[in-house]
Amino acid sequence: MKEPGKKYNDEENMLVNDLRSIVSKARSKAFAAVNYSLVERNWRIGQRIVEEEQNGASRAEYGKHVIEIVSAALTEEFGKGFS
Numbered sequence: 001m002k003e004p005g006k007k008y009n010d011e012e013n014m015l016v017n018d019l020r021s022i023v024s025k026a027r028s029k030a031f032a033a034v035n036y037s038l039v040e041r042n043w044r045i046g047q048r049i050v051e052e053e054q055n056g057a058s059r060a061e062y063g064k065h066v067i068e069i070v071s072a073a074l075t076e077e078f079g080k081g082f083s
Helices: 010-054 066-078
Strands: none
Touching (some): 010 066
């Protein structure tokens, strides 16, 4: 391993730059995949809650506490992020 402050030759610079590019692209793909999964998860949770609250009606009844119950249960099991 090179000591701090030592310069790399051209071949070493090319290799390091190629590896940086690989790592950067992989990170970007991972972030995009996680973001997609979170958006899909949240959409499906919302869809399911709406189905439960509406129970076949065109609008949900007011005063139901489905969201509070679901939020408490999911937060207890999975931690923050379900309020």
